Amino acid sequence: MNVDPNAATTSFPAPPPRPTPRAAVFLVPALAAAAVAVALGAYGRVHDPAGTAFNLAGFSSTGAVKSWLATAAFAFALVQIASALVMYGKVPGVRAPSWTGGLHRWSGRVAFLLSVPVAVHCLYALGYQTYSSRVLWHSLLGCFFFGTFTAKMLLLRTERLPDRLLPVIGGLVFTALTVLWLTSALWFFRTVGVTT
Amino acid sequence: MQRSGPLHTLLAGLVLALIMLSLNATTEPPAADAKGGAPPSPAAPSAPPSSAAPAPRSPAASPTATATAPRPDADYAGRTGDGAASVAIALRDDGKAVAYVCDGRAKEAWLRGDVGDDGGMRLTGDRGARLEGTLEGGRVTGEVRLTGLEQPFTARRAVKPSGLYRAAASVRGARVVGGWIVLPNGKQVGIVSRDGEPSAAPAIDPATGAVTVDGTRLTARPIP
Structure with a gap:
């Protein structure tokens, strides 16, 4: 489409200057995040915990499977932090290689997909529980983690976000996963032992 | 193109979760109560393996298996297959059973349920704890499952003070x-x-x- 840049402006009401981040850009991910978190928590609370779910061959218990899956997810989350720091130029003397973005995307995907079976087992077999502070925080943050992760994925689809938004959300996701790991896998390894 | 990546990631996670949920629901042992809302089906009184799975938290709901041949009060005690936890089952003469599983450190569960005519029992406790066992020849054998513990067990007749x-x-x-x-x-x-x-x-x-x-x-x- 050709537009003469020198043409006189029309008398049409000028379109309002496009508000760069429109409200919907934030509202949709925020609502989606809330919906995911609340839905997971409600399912975990309402559904009668089955107590068990299918186990993987080679592991002594579902607790061991989950602990190792969560540990693997946490390891990939560390890759996430490192690659994000490099991408944002926060590591002195390191220029982000061209594959940093790919590494960040794929390590994140793997970490997320590793965490899904763990969450399914938690919600299906154990449910949302509050009988101790460890369990309460784990339940709360489990829902928060998947909500925040959803928000981050949806925000990534938008251009021109405020500079600090993605790092903050990513940091929240990482912090949630860390506490989740501390309150579950580390607890399991310490109380039950490092077993497979 | 690249911008649809995050959506694909989310969808992949959702699909994976749904697959695992359906696997859970289908590979669950015949437990009819796996889906939470299913009412405990009143099993035929003579169904051989105790199929009257009482819904969790309402173990007394099952109308069957109460008017069984009276069996005297008795305790059974033993260990799990790996020796890490102990199991005790108290059978009452009215066909009810109370069991306790405990590792002496951090893991424990109280379970309740009915004992069938055939000596089969399926007890449930808080937080999804399960115990399935059969009373036969003066001992109860079966399997116990609670968070972080899934073990077979054998419990023998225990006479006071045990x-x-x-x-x-x-x-x-x-x-x-x-x-x-x-x-x-x-x-x-x-x-x-x-x-x-x-x-x-x-x-x-x-x-x-x-x-x-x-x-x-x-x-x-x-x-x-």
Whole structure:
């Protein structure tokens, strides 16, 4: 489409200057995040915990499977932090290689997909529980983690976000996963032992 | 193109979750109560393997299996296959069973349910704890599952002072529930939970049930 840049402006009401981040850009991910978190928590609370779910061959218990899956997810989350720091130029003397973005995307995907079976087992077999502070925080943050992760994925689809938004959300996701790991896998390894 | 990546990631996670949920729902042992809302089907009274799975938290709901041949009160006690936890089952003459599983440190569960005519039992407890067993030839064999513990077990007839003991009291504002299993060889395993926080229990005197928890003297009662 050709537009003469020198043409006189029309008398049409000028379109309002496009508000760069429109409200919907934030509202949709925020609502989606809330919906995911609340839905997971409600399912975990309402559904009668089955107590068990299918186990993987080679592991002594579902607790061991989950602990190792969560540990693997946490390891990939560390890759996430490192690659994000490099991408944002926060590591002195390191220029982000061209594959940093790919590494960040794929390590994140793997970490997320590793965490899904763990969450399914938690919600299906154990449910949302509050009988101790460890369990309460784990339940709360489990829902928060998947909500925040959803928000981050949806925000990534938008251009021109405020500079600090993605790092903050990513940091929240990482912090949630860390506490989740501390309150579950580390607890399991310490109380039950490092077993497979 | 690249911008649809995050959506694909989310969708992949959702699909994976749905696959695992459906696998869970289908590979679940015949438990009809796996989906939560399913009402406990009143099983035919003569169905051989105890199929009257009582819904969790309402173990007394099943109308069947109550008017069975009376069996005297009896305790059974033993260990799990890996030796890490102890199991005690108290059978009452009215066909009800109470069981306690405990590793003496952090893992414990109280379970309740009915015993079928054939000696089969399927007990349930809080937080999804399950115990399935069969009474045969003076002992109960089966499998117990609770969070972080899935083990076969064998429990033999336990004659007092061995058996199952329980104490419940309020100590310094905390709800204290203790469970002890005294094995036929005299060893005992117990957990005291204070407001739901389990820890190793001090030993009881099996003759009197006396035990001191946090400076307060309690009496653990034998079950049944």
